Amino acid sequence: MGHIRIQQLGKAYRQYPSRWARLLEWLSPCARPRHQQKWVLQDIDLDIAPGEAVGLVGSNGAGKSTLLKIITGTTLPTRGSCSVGGRVSALLELGMGFHPEFTGRQNVFMAAQLQGLQREEIEELMPAIEAFAEIGDAIDQPVRTYSSGMQMRLAFSVATARRPDVLIVDEALSVGDAYFQHKSFERIRSFRRDGTTLLIVSHDRFAIQSICDRAVLLEFxxxxxxxxxxxVMDYYHARMTAGLNHRVRQEMLANGKTRTISGTGEVEVESVRLLEQDTSVEIIEVGSEVTLEVVVRATQDISQLVLGFMLKDRLGQAMYGINSYRLKQTLENIRAGERILYRYSFPMRLGPGNYSVSLSLSRRDSHLDGSYEWRDCAMLFQVANASHENFVGYSWLGAELAVERLGAAAEVLELRRSLP
Incomplete structure (x- = not known):
């Protein structure tokens, strides 16, 4: 079983003021250092248990790729230790290791040999690699003729040709088409079910939340x-707008979930309720007509105000979202101290399960444009099904069925012949 253990890990690169300083230091190794150390990783402690799936998130330059290179052994740490148990398969950079002048098939052999596979094993796996990549005759064409999506298909197919003990994926799947992304993530999920340890870097919060047991946020x-x-993803997305947001705080709710609140604070959520026939409820029947009632209060004068809400499932995946801007009801010239009541009415067509409401108070359509307050898990509710058919999925569509028996094929043919 694969595991990853990192203790007090740090990585620094030398920075020289000029190329001459680098040369002088090389010529005089006993003289004073002419470089400064730039630390890209510091004091990293991380223990990933066998079979655990961990998502690594952070903005560009946070050190994610450097950490993955240390884990895979392509870069050595400056201090600390990193140990990895089991066979590792990594997809760090698109087409990394592929030679542009060689064919896809030749590159498969080279890449698979770098993973420790013997030629006989690669020949045995080649039909499965070709079938999963689905690039057809291009497998025998030079890689320089491939699109980025074709390179990703082939690289992922090689990296996952055999189930590894540890699988590391760094954003490579983001360049693929929707079909292959679904196909790839399903393979990743199957590896998880079979015990593979997973470390994935992605900016796709829904991929992280649906696949991973834990998320780790890197900053500087x-x-x-x-x-x-x-x-973690709620906190990360709140921090992404730190240039606009003066505060980010998190609160632990009674059920163990964490509420993240961020924003500049010119407007605040005062109360939020889910109503059914003007009665506040927390358990709602599938298909019931409900009203989301939100009261907000302005703490300062503002020129525009938009309120949006999003319904999320228990994994934090968005089920439905809308705001007053898109419904053409943006308010203008709000005064400090003014209180405003919003009432969104809609049928609760979600499937049975636990859900949350997130709220956004902003200047315009996006919370990135003047985010007064973003409140995750503003309220929690449950949807139950006691009066509808036993359906499967996140949404109740109220399908109706009409069935007509047409008889045997010969009878149907004779009936058609008799028609004028």
Whole structure:
């Protein structure tokens, strides 16, 4: 079984003021150093258990790719230790290791041999690699003729030709088409079910939340938060707008979920309720007509105000979202101290399960444009099914069925012949 153990890990690169300083230091190794150390990773402690799936998130330059290179052994740490158990398969950079002048088939042999496979094993796996990549006759064409999507298909197919003990994926799947992304993530899920340890880097919060047991947030080369994926991703997305947001705070709710609140604070959520026939409810029957009632209060004068809400499932995946801007009801010239009541009415067509409501108070359509307050898990509710058919999925569509028996094929043919 694969595991990853990282202790007090740090990575620094030398920075020289000029190329001459680099040369002088090389010619005079005993003289004073002429470089400064730039730390890209510092004091990283991370223990990933066998079979665990961990998502690594952070903005560009946070140190994610450097950490993955250390884990895979392509870069050595400056200090600390990193140990990995089991056979590792990594997809770090698109087409990394592929030679553009060689054919796809030749590159498959080279890449698979770098993973430790013997030629006989590769020949045995080649039909499955070709079938999964689905690039047809291009497998025998030079890789330089491939699109980025074709390179990703082939690279992923090689990296996952055999189930590894540890699978590491770094954003490579983001360039693929929707069909292959679904296909690839299904393979990743099957590896998880069979016990593969997974470390995935992605900016896709729904991929992280649906696949991973835990998420780790890196900022400026340090781990700033780790824990339940939805909590970490909420915090991460709040921090992404730190140029606009003066505050980010998290609160632990009674049921163990974490509420993340961020924003500049010119407008605040005062109360939120889900109503059924003007009665506040927390358990709702599938298909019931409900009203989401939100009261907000302005703490300062503002020029425009948009309120949006999003319904999320228990994994934090978006089920439905809308705001007053898209419904053409943006408010203008709100005064400090003014309170505003919003009432969204809709049929609760979600499937049975636990859900949450997230709220956004902003200046315009996007919370990135003047985010007064973003509140995840503003309220929790449950949908139950006691009066409808036993359906499967996240949405109740109320399908109606008409069935007509047409008889045997010969009778149907004779009936058609008799028609004028």
């Amino acid at each position: 080369g340090r781990v700033v938060q780790q824990g339940e994926p939805e909590m």
